[in-house]
Amino acid sequence: MRLARTRPLLIASASACCLAWSTAAIGQPVEPPQVVPTVEPASEAAIAAPTPPPPDVSFPEVAPIISDEEFEQAIPQIFAEDDPELNRPLESIADFEKRQAADAAADAPTPTVEGVPVPALADGDAWEVIGDAPITDSQLAAPLPPLENFDVEPVEFAEAEDDRENVGVTYTVQVNGLAAADDSTDVDLADLFGDLSALYDGDGKADNAAMLRARLSADGELMQRILASEGYYDAVVDTRIDRGEREEVQAGQPRQRRAITAVIDVKPGTQYKLAEIILEADPTVPPNLIADNFPLSVGEPIVAQRVQGAEAAIALKLPEEGYPFAEVGQRDILLDGATGDGVYTLPVEIGKRSRFGGIDTTGDLAFDAEHVEVLARFKRGDLYDSRKVDDLRQALVATGLFATVAAEPQPTGESAGDDTEYVTMLVTQQAGPPRTLAASAGYGTGEGLRVEGSWTHRNLLPPEGALIFRGVVGTQEQGIGATLRRSNAGRRDRTVELVAEAKRSDYNAFNAITGRIAARVSYDSTPIWQKRFTYAFGAELIATSEDDYDFARAERSRDFYTIFGLTGQIGMDRTDSLLDPTKGFRVTALIQPEGSLAGRFSPYARARLDVSGYYPVTDNIVLAGRVRAGSILGAARERLAPSRRFYAGGGGSVRGFGYQELGPKDPNLDPIGGRSVAEAAFEGRYRFGNFGVVGFVDAGQVYRGSTPTFSDLRFGAGIGARYYTNFGPMRLDVATPIGRKPGEALVSVYVSIGQAF
Missing domain, CATH: 3.10.20.310 (membrane protein fhac)
Incomplete structure (x- = not known):
């Protein structure tokens, strides 16, 4: 039936085609082919009717290819025109589907429950019997039980689940072909890859095979990036997992288990090199400012770190030479795969000088x-x-x-x-907030526990006029004080301060109650700004009541001293850090001319020289040493207030001995101080991460005379621990005296902030 409808269309199309070619044959103009949208014909007659030719045109006789009779005979007889089954209208799709479902239901056996046939549903579908258990209407109508009373039995599988993908695996890593790239670069690519690798970071263990594959995929991409950063832009990186057999022993029984190797195959290819460097910039002053400070050169590999460093060098150098608004543009690198060459172009906008x-x-x-x-x-x-x-x-x-x-x-x-x-x-x-609360604590054998706190208003008198209240509480020292300080007073880094304080000291050497007023001008180093040269000068007035051993009366007696003095200090610091130096040296010289105002004026001068040096043996081992020498000239020891004499021993002096323990002593073996001092110390410092270990030997002695003789030196040795923070190391030192004498402690402990020197 469909062929019968189509046949006239085929014939009509053939006629039209023949007409078009006939028209062209007689000289009519031929229009170019056009795509004409398909339009459903209104009727077969409208399609079959050709366009009539002009009336004055005569066509030659054209013999037919075959006759109509031969055409009809050539087509086989497919159906009879009077067959009613073939000529009836087609049914709809919905009617066809219903008929198919009805036929299938008629052929299927009727379902039964306990021998009773199950009726069809209202929409014509049949009931479906699930399982072997009979279901009744009353059961269907019954309400569901509460959820908390619903009994759930675990599902039992007929076969054990294959959980190999979720079993932990051990593996080894194998990288092939990377040596070819290592030989042509200064960077150890194997070490670089090992530091960043997810496979190596997993220590040969993964929770499951999927995790291993994810790590291998990530490391493949990592290897590609590493090679590209070293100029291997054509590198090929393939990854795979190799499985072999190995024997493991578990519970005394050997079994075969597959060994897993994560393999990364590398083909580095050609390492591209700089064939030309083009710096696009306006003229500078001096003329070759950019070129002379651009560290890349023709012929070297195109290494990402080198390229970025060279661009950063220009971005830093131009502002240092008078070009504050210089900008480095986006680089362009043109690679030639045939030669392995790269043409590097960098635009630079220098701005106004x-x-x-x-x-x-x-x-x-x-x-x-x-x-x-x-x-x-x-x-x-x-x-x-x-x-x-x-x-x-x-x-x-x-x-x-x-x-x-x-x-x-x-x-x-x-x-x-x-x-x-x-x-x-x-x-x-x-x-920011101008007020600050601060506290520090320390401990030393002979010195006791000491806690210091302060309150500061850093800008009470602008600019930078600070008021500081300070208090000290310790087992052997207590005190309060106030300081008015002007920082950057009139010039950079100059400090002017006025100090008033009162304190009580109770040591074996002396017991004192002291009041002090002082003025000082200084040029000092700070943790943020360390200076090579420092100085300080000032004046102070001291009133103190102190006890001292009177050898004439063989007893300790208290006396009152009024002292006026001047202070002068200069220093040179060539170290690399204020709180934790590792190289360089320091020299500090102090002189304090002063005298007693009680009775007749008795002038004298206190002088002291400190020198320390630091030498880095390796990146984490430092050798450090220091020496100190001091002298008091112009007065006998008995005329000096005990607090103004020299003492040695303690955490900042000779470790292994108590605070102020060395030097001359009275009959009670209490130190009485001297007019000269000599000290030395040597340390070996080893640091690992934020921790450190220190071994040290200290030596020192105090002498009665004004000139140190360096005789009868006492030695202490010990070991210390360091914890390095962002504000300096915290130290714990434990030391013992060498050649310990009666009354001296076997072990001394010191805790504070900062290195010993």
Whole structure:
């Protein structure tokens, strides 16, 4: 039936085709082929009717290819035209599906429950019997039991579950082909891969096979990135898991178990090298500023770390040479796979060459722009240098007055001559809390436990006028004090302070109640800003009541001393750290001319020299040593207040002995001090991570005369532990005296912050 409907369409299409070619044959213009959308015909007649030719055209006679009779005979007889079954209308899909379902239901056996047939459902579907248990209407209508009373029995599987994918596995790692890349680079790629590898980090164990595959996939990508970072852009990295047989013994019984090896096959390929370097930038002053400070050279491998470091070097160097607004653009590397060459192009925007102009400040101010100028190490007209800006930023941080602070150059457009322009340094301040509570604690044999606390208002008298109250509580020392201090007073790093304090000291050497007023001007190092040269000078007035052993009367007696003195100190520090030096040396010289105001004036001078040095044997082993020598000139020991004499022994002096224990003693074996002192110490420091171990030997002695004779030196030796924090090491030292005498402790312990020296 469908073929009968299609046949006239086929014939009509053939006629139309023949007509088109006939028209072209007689010289009519041929239009280019067009795609015509298919339109459902209204009737067969409309499709079969050809377009009539013009009336004045005559066509030649065309003989038919075959006759109609031959065509009809060639087509086989498919159906009879009078067959009613074939000529009836087609049924719908819905009717067809219903008829199919009805036929299938008629052929299927009727389901029964306990021999009773189960009726069909209302929609014509049959009931489905589940399992062998009979189900009645009453059971279906019964309510479900409560959930808490529902009895659930575990499912029992006929066969054990195959859980091999969730069993922990052990494995080894094998990397093939990486040696070829290692031979052509300065970097040990195997070690670099081992440090970052997930497989090696797993120590040869994985929870299951899926975890092992994930690690292997991640390490394959890691290897690809490592090779690309060393210039192997065409590297091929393949991964696989090899399984072999190995014998394991469990519970005394050997069994075969498959050995697993995670394999990474590497084909590094060619290492690309720089064939040309192009720096696109405007002329600079000096002319070769960029090229001379660009560390890459033609012929070296294209290593990511080297390339990034070279770009960073330019980004740092230009601002140091007067170009605050220089910007390094996006690099372009053109690779030639045939030759292994790379053409490196780097655009650099140098900006305007500039000089320092004024200083402006904004935000929540701790102090004004005038005080910022005191901190700055540059003047108006100096060529811009980012190192001086970093120094200013560091000085601002060192004040301790800011939560955040920034210093950034701002263009002004004002000409400074010599093809430069002025920039204004904009300091953005965010003042932090000005008040601080602090505490520290320490312990030393003979010195006892000592706890010190302080309250500070760092900006009570702006700029940087601080008020400090301090208190000390210890087993052998108690005291209170107040300090008024001006930091950066009139010039950078200069400190002026006034001190008033009172304390009580109770040591074997003396018992004293002391009041002190002092003024001091200093140029000192701080943990943030360590200085090579330091100095201090000042004056002090001391009133103290102290006891001393009177050899004439063979007893201790108390006397009152009023002392006025001057202080002068200079120092040179060439070490790499204030609290934990590892190399360099320090020298400090102190002189204190002073005298007693009780009765006639008795002048004398106290002098002391300290030298320490540090030598790094390896990255984590440091040898350290120090010497000290002191002398008091111009007065007999008996005329000196006991607290102004020299003593030795303790955690900051000669370890292994109690505080102030060395030197001359009275008949009760209590130290009485002397007019000269000599000390030396040697340490070997070994650090591992945040911890350290120290072995040390100390030596020292105090002498009656004003010149140390270096005779009768006493030695102490011990071992210490260090815990390194961000503010310095915490130390615990345990020492014992060598050649211990009666009355001396077998072991002395010292706890404090910072190295011993």
